[in-house]
Amino acid sequence: MVGPTTGPHPRLQPTRRKNLEFEPLSTTGLILEDRPASLPAKSEEEAQRHRQEYNEMVAEAKRRELKDAQRKKRQMKERLKQEENIARAMLIWNTEVLPNWESMRNTRRVRELWWQGLPPSVRGRVWSLAIGNELNITPELYDIFLSRAKEKWRSFNETNSLSENEDCGTSLADRESSLDLIKLDIFRTFPSLYIFQRGGPYHDLLHSVLGAYTCYRPDVGYVQGMSFIAAVLILNLEEADAFIAFANLLNKPCQMAFFRVDHDLMLKYFAAFEVFFEENLPKLFQHFQTNSLTPDFYLIDWIFTLYSKSLPLDVACRVWDLFCRDGEEALFRTGLGILRLYQDVLLQMDFIHSAQFLSRLPENTPAHTLFSCINNTHMISSNRRWNQVSAAHTKTISTFADKVGSPALRS
Amino acid sequence: MAYAYLFKYIIIGDTGVGKSCLLLQFTDKRFQPVHDLTIGVEFGARMITIDGKQIKLQIWDTAGQESFRSITRSYYRGAAGALLVYDITRRDTFNHLTTWLEDARQHSNSNMVIMLIGNKSDLESRREVKKEEGEAFAREHGLIFMETSAKTASNVEEAFINTAKEIYEKIQEGVFDINNEANGIKIGPQHAATNSSLAGGQGGQQAGGGCC
Numbered sequence: 280m281v282g283p284t285t286g287p288h289p290r291l292q293p294t295r296r297k298n299l300e301f302e303p304l305s306t307t308g309l310i311l312e313d314r315p316a317s318l319p320a321k322s323e324e325e326a327q328r329h330r331q332e333y334n335e336m337v338a339e340a341k342r343r344e345l346k347d348a349q350r351k352k353r354q355m356k357e358r359l360k361q362e363e364n365i366a367r368a369m370l371i372w373n374t375e376v377l378p379n380w381e382s383m384r385n386t387r388r389v390r391e392l393w394w395q396g397l398p399p400s401v402r403g404r405v406w407s408l409a410i411g412n413e414l415n416i417t418p419e420l421y422d423i424f425l426s427r428a429k430e431k432w433r434s435f436n437e438t439n440s441l442s443e444n445e446d447c448g449t450s451l452a453d454r455e456s457s458l459d460l461i462k463l464d465i466f467r468t469f470p471s472l473y474i475f476q477r478g479g480p481y482h483d484l485l486h487s488v489l490g491a492y493t494c495y496r497p498d499v500g501y502v503q504g505m506s507f508i509a510a511v512l513i514l515n516l517e518e519a520d521a522f523i524a525f526a527n528l529l530n531k532p533c534q535m536a537f538f539r540v541d542h543d544l545m546l547k548y549f550a551a552f553e554v555f556f557e558e559n560l561p562k563l564f565q566h567f568q569t570n571s572l573t574p575d576f577y578l579i580d581w582i583f584t585l586y587s588k589s590l591p592l593d594v595a596c597r598v599w600d601l602f603c604r605d606g607e608e609a610l611f612r613t614g615l616g617i618l619r620l621y622q623d624v625l626l627q628m629d630f631i632h633s634a635q636f637l638s639r640l641p642e643n644t645p646a647h648t649l650f651s652c653i654n655n656t657h658m659i660s661s662n663r664r665w666n667q668v669s670a671a672h673t674k675t676i677s678t679f680a681d682k683v684g685s686p687a688l689r690s
Numbered sequence: 691m692a693y694a695y696l697f698k699y700i701i702i703g704d705t706g707v708g709k710s711c712l713l714l715q716f717t718d719k720r721f722q723p724v725h726d727l728t729i730g731v732e733f734g735a736r737m738i739t740i741d742g743k744q745i746k747l748q749i750w751d752t753a754g755q756e757s758f759r760s761i762t763r764s765y766y767r768g769a770a771g772a773l774l775v776y777d778i779t780r781r782d783t784f785n786h787l788t789t790w791l792e793d794a795r796q797h798s799n800s801n802m803v804i805m806l807i808g809n810k811s812d813l814e815s816r817r818e819v820k821k822e823e824g825e826a827f828a829r830e831h832g833l834i835f836m837e838t839s840a841k842t843a844s845n846v847e848e849a850f851i852n853t854a855k856e857i858y859e860k861i862q863e864g865v866f867d868i869n870n871e872a873n874g875i876k877i878g879p880q881h882a883a884t885n886s887s888l889a890g891g892q893g894g895q896q897a898g899g900g901c902c
Binding site: 580 | 705706724725726727729730731732733734735748753755756757758760761
């Protein structure tokens with residue numbers, strides 16, 4: 280529908296309108312008022328048509344407004360319901376679950392509540408509790424390692440570059456040299472959020488947490504992907520708590536295997552993943568096999584960043600909720616959920632398209648459909664659960680290169 | 691789209707030198723000032739024309755951090771071309787070229803064409819590595835060399851295409867055994883039909899890929 284000001288008025292020459300001394304104040308003015316004295320009067324026929332067009336426009340606008348209002352009402356109702364649910368869940372978490380954490384965390388009721396996603400206000404707290412603090416890190420310890428990192432950074436700056444000999448991989452046990460790499464990655468972490476940019480509110484915080492970790496675990500050092508994990512924790516926890524959760528989370532067997540880039544162990548995880556892949560999505564599994572699309576092409580990114588780089592942040596947080604509830608199994612189950620969600624598109628794609636698709640998932644991946652796909656993914660194979668399958672795979676794999684480096688060119 | 695040949699490329703080099711930005715400029719003709727960091731490997735593809743022949747480039751863009759070196763090593767296999775990238779504003783990325791080159795030579799096919807790229811040529815005021823140094827390194831190691839800017843797109847097209855030309859020449863000279871896919875070259879579907887030695891195996895694979 281064309282608006283009256285721009286609509287075609289056959290006898291109203293645009294060139295003449297430009298010469299008008301005044302412009303009508305509104306579209307109503309244009310339609311209802313007679314023409315200004317400088318113009319010839321409307322014919323009855325034209326006036327009639329204008330009135331009719333105008334009435335149609337008004338009716339159409341009213342219809343639209345009504346529809347809009349109904350939609351808004353629905354949305355509002357939904358949001359209210361959601362807010363009510365969150366408020367109710369928050370109350371349960373705060374008054375029942377958190378005070379009785381150890382006895383309640385594994386009850387069916389809490390697990391079901393947990394599945395719905397944690398309310399943002401208790402999320403950090405629940406994550407902290409679920410991740411635990413096996414390493415017994417205190418805020419004081421964090422301060423100590425942070426000072427050490429700061430000292431190192433100062434000396435880098437003074438020598439005006441990272442010490443060349445240190446960084447050529449001469450001493451693998453001391454990866455503190457990776458300290459200097461952190462600054463290259465901070466602003467490349469969630470660039471669209473802007474808060475980790477240079478001068479952004481969380482830039483220094485992320486830098487500190489990663490620096491302190493590198494000094495705390497020089498045997499692991501800073502490895503790309505960590506910045507995403509630390510960033511998600513910083514968004515949900517206070518600085519020292521974020522560090523404690525970060526160090527303990529990375530200390531879990533699966534994360535250690537990946538961040539130390541331990542091939543044999545990574546392969547074990549990939550192989551176990553493929554067992555459940557074949558079980559859950561046999562058609563897609565076969566299709567990937569034919570195209571030599573091995574799990575390393577997509578799982579490396581997903582596992583290293585715990586999906587925070589590939590899924591929208593709110594969806595990723597729900598995956599983290601599940602990860603905190605179910606452990607590493609949840610990560611691989613989520614991967615299968617994603618594959619299930621996009622199975623139909625992926626079945627139409629060749630190697631390069633699938634690989635591209637999986638390394639850049641659609642930005643609007645919706646939480647509820649993804650989670651129903653995760654829900655439909657069963658982590659049981661021949662009566663064995665994830666842990667049993669992954670443990671059984673330790674011995675069966677020889678080397679990483681043999682498996683993923685298939686010489687055949689993929690197309 | 692049908693192609694005469696498919697070449698696999700791998701992009702390597704230190705973290706933050708602009709590997710993903712070069713790829714994005716080449717495939718999408720745009721520059722993203724702040725690019726996500728690459729973890730593991732990402733992919734790009736584009737069709738180019740050389741000597742009147744359609745050639746599909748399949749490009750593997752790898753993570754640059756040293757820790758990932760052991761993962762990326764397995765991705766060299768089957769690559770016909772490599773773009774080895776350093777940042778002209780960061781001397782250390784140039785100093786690490788030797789290790790990258792050793793890695794590449796050790797894990798790839800000996801005929802793999804390597805293009806040395808000094809990226810970020812738009813940042814002249816912050817230059818730490820002279821163009822002559824890049825040229826000298828390339829000469830010494832038998833590489834092709836170019837300075838590029840993923841930001842202004844200067845030489846980006848040329849870098850990818852010149853590498854392909856070199857590979858194409860090697861095919862014409864018979865240096866590459868094109869029937870062995872381990873060399874990173876694959877004959878396109880319509881050519882394969884006339885080439886019985888390639889008929890088996892992967893025939894069905896091209897079915898899905900409509901465009902490049």
